[in-house]
Amino acid sequence: MTATRTDVSTADPRPARPSPLRRLLPGPPGNPVTGGSTLLRHLILAVLAGTVVVLVTNQLEPYQNLQVARVCAFLCVTAGYTVLVGLNGQLSLGHGALMATGAYTVALTRQAFDERAVQGRWVLPLSLLLAVAVTAVVGLVIGLAAARLRGPYLAGVTLAVATLVPAVTTIFTEVFNGEQGLRFPTETPPAFLGAYFQPERWLAWIALVAALLTMLLMANLVASRFGRSLRAVRDDEVAARLAGVHVARTQVLAFVVSAACAGLGGGVYAVLTATVAPGKFALDLSLFLLMAIVIGGLGSLTGAVWGAILLVALQDLPSRITETFALPAGLAQRLEGNLALAVFGLILIVVMIVAPAGLQGAARSLVARLRRRVPSR
């Protein structure tokens, strides 16, 4: 990740190029703490964020910890998805299907180990790694097709991918067990944490590690030479090509990276529930993911965090409303699920028309406005 930075020293405002070792060590030039190293800065941020979340999970109820875990699982997906749609301008509607790929890979791996009575702490990371690898390959295939397609064409093809999940699971029933889906053993906390350690907290930690790893990698990717290529291709393909960017390769790579993230997120999501079923990965999921990154703010990883939080928060909204207002059973049943969809749709439309930069864009312009006001006093 850091190696790419040396290639772009021409764009560096600093006059003298610091030695590669220098950038890993604290001290000047640049930021006094990180020494101008993007990797180190992001690493410190990740460790800080991770520590805060771990401390917070100690205080939470089991259900709230599961929600933290779900936010982290979705964050893996939204981070990669933001890189693809926001930074590279390729609109995919098939990321729900990519999540399903990762989830099913984890389920099949876990089942295979379980049948042979193989156990061990390494089974979980191995299954997640496999999920990333398999989804990356699927992403490569779609990405190769996507690099030739633009705008609505790409959206249409990936929409067809999104509708594929239930069909594939019923065509290969012996492998995927059709509508029923697959079950595998639940992940339990390791013994050294004590007998009374909350299992949900352990799940939250697993998801947190995956999310932090994804965010760290994506943050460095965005800041790297490749990140600039992504944005250059999004803004103007011809200009990017003239500047020496290999447009198609950049687009395919962006798709592979975001697919790998979606695979990891899907895999973690499967670990949280210890089940996978096609119903969880319907077309709606792909639209939800899109909604999340649009509302969060296209083109910024902070927006992906907002999006993941919103995704989980809004899914809980309808049950809370029906609890609070004690609605009649028939009405509550109709509102269940549908209300969240309606709110999602409405917010999606309003945000896209009123504030295309999303929550993150709105927050940024608010901060800018406040900054302008402070010195004028």
Place this chain on the structure above:
Amino acid sequence: MDRFLFLTFDGLSTGAVYAAFALALVLIWRAARLVNFAQGAMAVATAYVGYAVASATGSYWLGLGVAVLAGLALGALVERVLMRFVGPANPLGDVIVALGLVLLIQAVLGMVFGNEYRPATVPFDTDALSIGGIAAVSPYDLWVFGAVMVVVVLLALLFTRTSIGLRMRASAFAPEVSRLLGVDVGRMLTVGWALAAAVGALAGMLVIPTGLGLHPHAMDLVFVVAFTAAVVGGLDSPAGAVVGGLLVGLILSYVTGYLGPDTTPLAVLVLLLAVLLVRPGGLFSSVKARHV
């Protein structure tokens, strides 16, 4: 051979619906250069209205008429209230707004009518008549095919023989020049959306009884298939949409008949990719393929 004939007629009948739906997509694409991803949801909404009227009055024809009128109104409304305000700042804006509309419409339908499948009545027998001992085509298939062909001819006449058709074509091809010549381009855009949604409403009324019935998601797969049909024909060509619709209907009918209904989504994806990778502009376009 009997089965082949049956599948052929069945494919042409459902293909006619895909053609109508693809035509609606092409109408909006030509007018506004955007693919209306909310087409399916809008058609379902109007079909709910149509079948509510049909079951309340007992007249299928009244329901059909009301559904088409509701389509006209909904199309115009969506263009006036939403699409007009999608700024050019984000090139993906119109697709995203249309997808938001999909979520909103499906959720509202689910809240008002419930998420269960409702039976949809048909005016004709859906059992296939036998011709010379071979079960080939049902009266309902004939009605579907005939209705779509009438709409296609009417649209062709509208665009080539009337003044409003001429103005719509002009504002689609050269908005600035048309504006200078005194054409109300904005109004033509609204008319285009209204027409497209009305055609979509008709297609929805025709296809929904042949599936599982009325449901907020009844048109999800139909939309994907119709998009494929429109792409096969080339998004720019109404004639291509009709031919593409019939072609896709036939192919899917054979795939479903010989390999099973579960393979349909897979077949759609393969077909879509095959066409786009060989001829990115569709079979009926003269656009040069993009090089990677």
